[in-house]
Amino acid sequence: MGTLSIVGIGPGASQHLTPAALAAIGEAELIVGYTTYIKLVIDLIRGKEIVKTGMTEEIGRARAAVERARAGGNVAIISSGDAGVYGMCGLVFQVLEELGWKRGDSPTLRIVPGMTALNSCASLVGAPLGHDFCSISLSDLLTPWPVIAKRLEAAASSDFVIGLYNPASGRRTRQIVEAHDIIARHRPGTTPVALVKSAYRKLQDVVQTDLDHFLEYEIGMLTTVLVGSSQTFMYEGYMVTPRGYTNKYTWDGEAHSGQKPGRSLMLDDEGAPVRAVDVEAP
Numbered sequence: 094m095g096t097l098s099i100v101g102i103g104p105g106a107s108q109h110l111t112p113a114a115l116a117a118i119g120e121a122e123l124i125v126g127y128t129t130y131i132k133l134v135i136d137l138i139r140g141k142e143i144v145k146t147g148m149t150e151e152i153g154r155a156r157a158a159v160e161r162a163r164a165g166g167n168v169a170i171i172s173s174g175d176a177g178v179y180g181m182c183g184l185v186f187q188v189l190e191e192l193g194w195k196r197g198d199s200p201t202l203r204i205v206p207g208m209t210a211l212n213s214c215a216s217l218v219g220a221p222l223g224h225d226f227c228s229i230s231l232s233d234l235l236t237p238w239p240v241i242a243k244r245l246e247a248a249a250s251s252d253f254v255i256g257l258y259n260p261a262s263g264r265r266t267r268q269i270v271e272a273h274d275i276i277a278r279h280r281p282g283t284t285p286v287a288l289v290k291s292a293y294r295k296l297q298d299v300v301q302t303d304l305d306h307f308l309e310y311e312i313g314m315l316t317t318v319l320v321g322s323s324q325t326f327m328y329e330g331y332m333v334t335p336r337g338y339t340n341k342y343t344w345d346g347e348a349h350s351g352q353k354p355g356r357s358l359m360l361d362d363e364g365a366p367v368r369a370v371d372v373e374a375p
């Protein structure tokens with residue numbers, strides 16, 4: 094019985110590779126991955142057989158990994174961040190389905206989670222993901238642009254913090270401008286925006302800016318764009334999206350009068366959190 098490990102290696106630095114990912118890579122005889130990711134873990138895989146390919150050869154890479162593992166090999170297929178987030182994991186399942194693989198057949202699957210770009214980029218700018226957020230990939234290479242535009246519109250109008258993956262590449266420069274235009278219809282120009290490039294890699298670069306100005310900076314394939322919600326604020330150069338503790342509690346940790354710990358937030362007729370209620374005389 095072969096083993097196929099589908100491994101997220103985190104953003105880049107070895108400190109952010111989990112012990113489980115390290116073990117899966119260590120046990121594999123064949124490592125399959127995009128050239129850039131192979132380079133990130135090269136010290137761990139010296140002496141092993143390596144299949145590295147370019148970006149557009151994902152199907153071939155997934156097939157090669159699956160076929161070798163199916164024939165009894167111990168194979169690790171690696172993706173940056175988490176392999177299930179805009180990564181190879183979904184494609185591996187499609188290849189397995191195509192081959193008619195069933196649970197119990199070779200290979201055994203081992204899916205090893207990794208720290209996503211959203212997590213690692215957020216850690217470099219503060220706490221931008223402290224409340225509801227979503228991620229949207231701006232790559233229209235495999236997804237029709239109208240679908241992406243619709244999601245941008247929905248996320249922007251629903252006040253999510255938005256993480257934009259694959260914001261631009263050498264040839265793809267229009268999408269980030271259109272994304273800006275859609276989001277700017279719903280949020281003020283002063284909304285905090287962070288551009289994080291190559292988080293935890295050699296060429297790491299972080300820019301803190303806002304919705305009106307972020308297009309003036311370089312944005313490429315290795316950038317993740319974090320756009321704040323209406324609640325996101327800047328504090329000492331950090332980008333913070335609060336969870337709402339102050340809606341319910343004072344700084345002494347007491348619930349505001351009219352609010353109860355463990356219960357839904359009480360709202361007034363305008364929908365604002367209640368800070369005091371008229372207490373009827375006994």
Ligand code: SAH
Pocket residue numbers: 104105172173174175176177178179180208209210211214257258259260289290291292293294313314315316317318
């Ligand atoms: N599986 C990955 C996502 C791959 S999609 C994950 O879980 O994070 C590729 C996109 O991810 C890039 O265009 C960029 O937007 C983002 N990304 C990946 N690694 C990054 C890093 N180290 N720093 C900043 N953004 C990164």
